[in-house]
Amino acid sequence: MTSFLSTFVNKVDRKGRVSVPAPFRAALSDAAYQGIIAYPSLKDPAIDAFGRAMLEDLNQRRLDKTMSDGEFEQALLGSDNMIDTIMAMAHEMPFDGEGRIMLPTALAESANITDRAAFVGRGTRFQIWAPDTFEQHQQDSVAALRARLRETGDGT
Template structure:
């Protein structure tokens, strides 16, 4: 498997270390970044975004689509690369979460790792459960919209032309 999938919860020890799930370490290794990972505060959630070279390339792609020297490009660069911390994975599969990252995500005694395909997020377990419930609720609404859209397009008629 070459994607970050599933959800795992692990404890943070007294030194701020936490074990990266083995399946996530395997993806990082295949991704060409076996000894560590990129980690930064999520732009839109009280969580941390993390990953390997694939995540870095995705960020590069976002920035490449913005004009050189534009305010938007500079702001995104600062928000992403300016706050990135490169975390080393030790021989036991653990990383040390710096205080600045733990503070952003409200991490104290445990973390939940959430696979998101090309990257993963690190959440405080209680906050993640709320996030998961919200996401599932929104997906139900979206699913109904997709189903309604496929029915109207599947009937072959132009809804606007009726009536």
């Protein structure tokens, strides 16, 4: 299964093109569709993205009845009753010859992305953030996790 790790910050040019990090493109290199599927995150001030293979695999499992509609939505999105909304908001973005995508204005605006974009690995998917927003989010998340670990005594 495809795995996206780490964080990369790349420049967005005046035309809205941004280079997808080489490790992320490599994770998608075996796919028939050379590009990504992306939509505005419903949870974070970011863009959620993944390869078409993930969507096709989950959809095929649903069609084969090896998972229920609820399990399909849970596996793809983390909660029920969102698939139709997300599919309506999704954009297919093929890679150009240099590994860039054209970031649609609506997607960029949904995440407040202007001249730089942070690509953040999330395992089977990734997110695209405005770098400053992600940095603050990450600092807040680490601080909350450290506080919880101190409270529970589980920190090492």
